[in-house]
Amino acid sequence: MRALYPDSEGFVERDGVRVFYEVYGDGEPTVLLLPGWTLPARSFKAQVPYLARHYRVVAVDPRGTGKSDKPKGSGAYALGEYVADTLAVMDATDSGQAVVMGKSRHAQTALLLAGDHPDRVAALIVAGAFIPLTPWPPLDALWKTADEPRRWRRRLTTLGSSRKSVSELRRSSTLRRAARRIGPLEPARMFARQQMVDDYEGFARWFVDRIVVTDPHATKLAEDAIEWMLEGTGDVAADSWLADCLRDPASARVAAKRVQCPVLVVHGDRDLTTPVDWGRALAEITGGELFEVAGAGHLPGGRYPVVVNLALRRFIDSLPSDGPDSHPRAERRQVAVLPTEGDR
Amino acid sequence: MTEAAPPTVARNVRRNGGKRALMVCSPIGLGHALRDVAIARALRELVPGLEIDWLAQHPVTRVLEREGERIHPASEHLASESAHIESESAEHDLHCFQAYREMDEILVANFMLFHDVVNDTDYDLWIADEGWDVDHFLHEHPELKRANYAWLTDFVGFLPMPDGGEREAFLTADYNAEMVEHVADHPQVRDRAIFVGNPEDCVEERLGPKLPKIRDWTEQHYDFAGYVTGFDPAALGEREALREELGYRPDEKVCIVTVGGTGVGESLLRKVMAAYPAAKDAIPELRMIVVAGPRIAPESLPSGDGLEVRPYVHDLYRHLAACDLAVEQGGLTTSMELTANKRPFIYFPLEHHFEQNFHVHHRLERYGAGRRMEYATATAETIAAAIGEEIGRDVDYRDVETDGARKAAELLAEMV
Numbered sequence: 001m002r003a004l005y006p007d008s009e010g011f012v013e014r015d016g017v018r019v020f021y022e023v024y025g026d027g028e029p030t031v032l033l034l035p036g037w038t039l040p041a042r043s044f045k046a047q048v049p050y051l052a053r054h055y056r057v058v059a060v061d062p063r064g065t066g067k068s069d070k071p072k073g074s075g076a077y078a079l080g081e082y083v084a085d086t087l088a089v090m091d092a093t094d095s096g097q098a099v100v101m102g103k104s105r106h107a108q109t110a111l112l113l114a115g116d117h118p119d120r121v122a123a124l125i126v127a128g129a130f131i132p133l134t135p136w137p138p139l140d141a142l143w144k145t146a147d148e149p150r151r152w153r154r155r156l157t158t159l160g161s162s163r164k165s166v167s168e169l170r171r172s173s174t175l176r177r178a179a180r181r182i183g184p185l186e187p188a189r190m191f192a193r194q195q196m197v198d199d200y201e202g203f204a205r206w207f208v209d210r211i212v213v214t215d216p217h218a219t220k221l222a223e224d225a226i227e228w229m230l231e232g233t234g235d236v237a238a239d240s241w242l243a244d245c246l247r248d249p250a251s252a253r254v255a256a257k258r259v260q261c262p263v264l265v266v267h268g269d270r271d272l273t274t275p276v277d278w279g280r281a282l283a284e285i286t287g288g289e290l291f292e293v294a295g296a297g298h299l300p301g302g303r304y305p306v307v308v309n310l311a312l313r314r315f316i317d318s319l320p321s322d323g324p325d326s327h328p329r330a331e332r333r334q335v336a337v338l339p340t341e342g343d344r
Numbered sequence: 345m346t347e348a349a350p351p352t353v354a355r356n357v358r359r360n361g362g363k364r365a366l367m368v369c370s371p372i373g374l375g376h377a378l379r380d381v382a383i384a385r386a387l388r389e390l391v392p393g394l395e396i397d398w399l400a401q402h403p404v405t406r407v408l409e410r411e412g413e414r415i416h417p418a419s420e421h422l423a424s425e426s427a428h429i430e431s432e433s434a435e436h437d438l439h440c441f442q443a444y445r446e447m448d449e450i451l452v453a454n455f456m457l458f459h460d461v462v463n464d465t466d467y468d469l470w471i472a473d474e475g476w477d478v479d480h481f482l483h484e485h486p487e488l489k490r491a492n493y494a495w496l497t498d499f500v501g502f503l504p505m506p507d508g509g510e511r512e513a514f515l516t517a518d519y520n521a522e523m524v525e526h527v528a529d530h531p532q533v534r535d536r537a538i539f540v541g542n543p544e545d546c547v548e549e550r551l552g553p554k555l556p557k558i559r560d561w562t563e564q565h566y567d568f569a570g571y572v573t574g575f576d577p578a579a580l581g582e583r584e585a586l587r588e589e590l591g592y593r594p595d596e597k598v599c600i601v602t603v604g605g606t607g608v609g610e611s612l613l614r615k616v617m618a619a620y621p622a623a624k625d626a627i628p629e630l631r632m633i634v635v636a637g638p639r640i641a642p643e644s645l646p647s648g649d650g651l652e653v654r655p656y657v658h659d660l661y662r663h664l665a666a667c668d669l670a671v672e673q674g675g676l677t678t679s680m681e682l683t684a685n686k687r688p689f690i691y692f693p694l695e696h697h698f699e700q701n702f703h704v705h706h707r708l709e710r711y712g713a714g715r716r717m718e719y720a721t722a723t724a725e726t727i728a729a730a731i732g733e734e735i736g737r738d739v740d741y742r743d744v745e746t747d748g749a750r751k752a753a754e755l756l757a758e759m760v
Contacts, residue, residue, distance in 0.1 A: 001431045001446075003423040003453035049423060049453035053460075217522040219515055220445050305452045306459070306481050306488070 004049040006059075011068075012088040017076065020067035021060045021089045025052030029122055030095040031316065033059040034086065036104030036128065036299075038204075038229045038237050040066025043103070045224075046305030047312065054313060058093050060086065062106060064236040066228075072235065077243035082109040083116065090120060099316055101125035104274065104298065108246050108255075115258030123319050124259060125312065126282065127266040128298045130274050133252045133281035138175075142191045146242055149195075152188030174275040181272065182210050193238040200234030201226075211272050214297040221302045256285040263288025264315040266308060268296030289315060362393040363760045366416070366467040366491075368458065368475035369400045371426045373604050374638075375498075375677025376473045377407040378574035378661075379540065379749065384413065386753030391760045399461060402426060403638040410658060418461050423450040426607075426639065433608040436615075436719040439696035441502050441516060444476070451477035459488065467491050469760050474498075482533050483526035492759040494536040496752070498676055499703040500566070501551050501558045505696050516698075517552025524555060527565055536755050539566040540748065545707045567755055572748035573661075573684045574677075580665050580685075587666045596631045597735050599623075599669045602660065602678060607639035609673055612692055612719060615727065616671050620651050622728035627735060633667075635660060661685070669735040671727075674700035674716070676707070683713040684744035688737045690730055692719045711742040 006022035013019075022041055031051050035043040041059035051057045061068040062082055071077075086109060090098060100121050102110025107129035114121040132139065141155040186206070189195060196203050204226050213222040229237075246252045263286040267279030276292065283290035291311045293300035301308040367384060370376045377400070384396050398408055398415050401422040408415055428450055432443035455477035462470065472478040473496040482489050502516040527534070539545075539562060546559035555561075580586055584594070592598045601616045603609020613634055624630050631650050636642040638656045647653045657663060664670055664678070665685040672678045674693035682689040691714050693700035708714045715734055717727070 001424075001428040001450070003449040045449040046452045049449070050456040053421065053457075217518060219518055220448055304484065306455060306485055309452075309456055310459070 002045070004052060010092060012085070012092045014081075014084060014088055016069075017063055017071050017085075018069045019060065019063055019085045019089060021058055021093065023093055024048055024057040024059070025055060027052075027055040028321075029316065029319070030056045030058055030093070030098040031312075032086070032090065032095060032098040032100045033057065034062060034082075034100070034102040034106035034109055035060075035065070036106060037130070037240065038065060038232050039103075039225065040068075040228055040231060042066065043225070043228055043299075043302070047301055047309055050309045051312065055099075055316065056095075058089060058095055058098065060089055062109075064240050065232050070233060070236045072239065074239045074243040077236075077240035079108055079112060079243070079245045082106065083112050086110075086113055087117065087120065096120070097122045099123045099125065099319070101127065101312070102129070103127045103301070105130045105240075105245070107131055111246075111255050111259060114261055114263075115255055118260050121261055123262040123264070123316070124286075124288070125264045125266065125315065126279075127301055127308070128268065128271055128274050129265065129279055129282055131246060131252050131256065131278055131282055133249050133256065133285070134275065134277045135249055136275065138187060140247070142187055143242065143247060145188055146191060146193045146238075149188040149192035153185065172275060172277070174272060174277070177270065178211075178272045181214065186210070191241065193242065196238040196241070197234040200232075200237060201230060203234065203237065204229040212298045213303070214270065214272050215268075215295070215303045218297075218303050221299060224302075225299070253285065256282055259286050262315075262319055264291065264311070265289065266291045266293065266300055266311060268293045268298060268300040268303075270295055271298045273298035362395055363391060363468045364395045364397070364466070365469040365471060365756075365760065366462065366465075367396055367398045367400070368470070368472040368478050369398060369404050370474035370476070371401045371404045371424075372429055372474070373675055373677060374403055374407060375604070375675065377404040378677060379572040380471075380473050381407065381411050381413065382572060382574040382749035383752045383756070386749045387756050387760075390753055390757040394760060397465075397467075399458060406638050406656065416461060418457055421457050423453045425450055425454075430607045430639065433694075435611040436609070436692065437695040438608050439505070440694075441504075441512070441519075441698055442696075444502075445515075451480065455481045462490065469494065469756065471496070471756060479534075480526075483530050486530045486533050489533060492535045493533060494538060494756055494759060495534045496538045496540060496569075498540040498545075499699055500539070500546060500562045501549065501703075503547070503549060503698040503702050505698055505701070507696075513552075517555060520551035520555055524551060524561065535759050537566045538752050538755055539568050540570075540572050540752070541707065542568050542570055544710055545571075545703075547702055547706045549702075569752035569755065570745040570748040571680055571684075572752060573681060573744060573746065574749065575661050575681075576746050577665065577684050577744075578746070580662060583666060586662060590663060590666050592631070592666055595629055597627055597629045597668045598666070599630060599632045599671065599731060599735060600635065600663055600667045601632060601671045602635040602664075603637055603640075603673050604675045604678055607637070608694065609637070610640050610644075612673060613640070613645060615719065615722065615724075617646060617651065619724040619727035619731065620648075622724055623731045624650055626728060626732045630731075630735070633663070635663075669731060669737075671731070674704050674708075676700075676704045679704060679708055679714060680744060683708065683711045683741050684746075686739050686741055688715075688734045688739055689713070690715045690717055690727075690734055692717050692722065695719060711744070713739070713741040 009022045011018040033044045040061040064070050100110045107126035114124040145152040208225045265279045265283040267276050269276050269292045369380045470491050470493045502519050504512040504516045546562045634653045642653045642655045645653045661681045670689040674691040
């Protein structure tokens with residue numbers, strides 16, 4: 001049984017794709033939750049009851065997950081589509097402005113939303129943000145060899161050969177820990193498009209057990225994550241993995257610099273999926289608060305929900321009550337607005 | 345372990361100079377409510393002026409309201425553990441370890457509520473009787489502890505059911521290992537850990553491969569209050585007088601069928617009721633009283649000549665003391681009430697319920713009490729036959745101590 005059931009739920013439809021959302025509570029402000037890659041809104045189950053007791057919560061199953069439609073093709077999962085879906089959910093739920101929280105891959109969605117639609121985002125919260133602000137050659141190589149995984153190692157060598165990235169990598173404790181858990185060729189094999197399509201359950205189990213839920217005593221969290229991933233399909237996983245998003249430090253930096261609202265960055269300091277360096281860099285660039293969860297892996301809100309919930313509440317309660325315009329940083333910075341699909 | 349001075353002090357004293365405690369009482373079954381009311385009474389005798397607030401939910405609140413205890417208004421926001429447990433149960437089957445795992449989000453939600461409550465009000469002492477959320481998350485985050493804290497339980501260690509295979513054995517050991525690590529790494533969290541029972545009540549098993557034996561570890565980390573019955577058998581008076589007061593005639597043979605406080609037991613009630621006609625044929629003086637409990641609608645059950653269905657019965661222990669036989673699940677509270685009153689009883693442990701199958705069963709064996717039957721294989725005929733053999737039988741159970749509530753209260757009073 002759930003700890004709390006939604007007060008209302010519904011779908012928004014854009015270009016024939018239906019996106020599911022749930023609404024809980026009736027407090028202020030509205031907190032909009034975007035889960036991680038391949039995960040539905042249920043993955044916020046440890047946050048929703050607490051947040052809904054104090055605020056209003058809108059939780060989204062991003063397209064391709066949970067009860068939402070699962071369109072075909074990478075184009076359907078481009079970052080801009082997710083941003084437009086989110087705006088459509090905000091419109092449908094009368095959420096003029098919200099505190100937007102994005103986990104992992106959908107930290108990118110939340111980041112773009114905050115940068116492009118500052119009037120809609122009172123504050124930005126990210127957790128385990130998949131926003132590659134420092135070079136991460138293994139990831140670049142994975143994307144480039146998704147259809148030819150055997151070339152991954154050579155790609156990795158090529159990409160990692162710049163002096164800067166080699167020195168960054170040598171300093172990375174994340175990479176050293178990852179190397180102890182994962183065989184050198186496993187990522188390329190598992191992240192290959194065909195592997196995800198042919199054996200999605202095998203991929204989900206490997207991904208969650210080896211990379212995402214690395215914390216001790218987290219068997220239930222891992223089981224949940226695998227079950228939630230399996231509500232989707234291998235095709236969706238491959239399409240969305242290879243879809244357009246922020247892939248390199250330069251574009252990530254541009255997007256991060258556009259954010260004007262207050263920012264909270266939550267990151268486990270033993271995260272193997274997204275290096276904690278990315279969270280640190282994001283906090284620095286945005287002038288945001290950094291909450292490093294000691295000992296936590298990629299899902300700190302799942303493994304250590306109590307301290308994460310308390311950090312969320314402390315941050316949200318510290319926000320000015322009359323919107324982002326009263327935030328001092330907003331006065332100093334130019335606010336850039338780029339129209340996206342779904343923008344009003 | 346319990347000699348160490350608590351490192352934390354409540355932030356301020358109450359306006360009237362009195363002390364205040366917060367009691368968190370598990371709603372899974374009614375047993376914790378009954379024993380905690382007894383402990384609270386004894387504690388107030390030892391600490392005059394002590395105010396006790398209860399953070400509790402149905403069906404515990406039903407007991408508390410009758411007893412005039414003060415229920416914290418935030419209690420209405422607790423996510424329902426009882427409803428969850430019922431939703432996890434099948435026909436006389438409750439995999440309580442898996443149900444506990446599936447309850448993770450409810451435990452988080454309820455701990456957050458607890459945290460808000462103790463943030464708003466200063467308490468001198470927090471007491472959690474199998475308040476799993478409180479104990480787990482305080483060990484995860486000891487910095488959140490701001491008052492003296494006491495933990496009570498009547499069993500230690502998750503145990504795998506045999507048909508759970510290697511996976512379940514691994515999982516139970518992993519949960520137990522986390523508990524062992526928590527207590528080793530943060531001994532300051534539990535100022536008192538009170539085992540409701542005696543060292544011999546601990547099963548012989550280990551907590552898991554390479555983990556300590558349950559009895560050894562429990563003896564190292566707990567104080568033992570003995571069993572807390574929640575009543576004094578001597579105060580019940582003569583059984584004949586009690587029977588008369590409760591309306592049971594001397595020439596009747598009274599069989600009480602009860603499944604405690606959750607709605608899990610309805611299928612057992614129905615199965616035992618199906619044995620009534622055959623039992624009545626064999627024992628013409630039989631009177632069967634079925635107690636539906638607070639979470640089963642009594643009108644949903646059949647009744648007839650000599651077969652009565654009652655909703656919740658207050659002071660059920662008095663009826664159990666007066667009866668000639670009881671039939672029940674293998675829950676600890678009812679089993680021990682019957683043991684303390686030296687009444688014959690038949691118990692059917694819920695399938696896949698490790699606590700009833702191992703921990704409670706072990707304790708009842710030690711007391712020499714009760715006749716175990718298996719729900720899956722029992723038929724109307726075998727149940728009727730067992731009723732015939734057991735009803736009115738003289739028993740020679742080991743005595744159950746009557747000072748458990750007082751002992752537990754003494755251990756708690758030192759911290760207020």
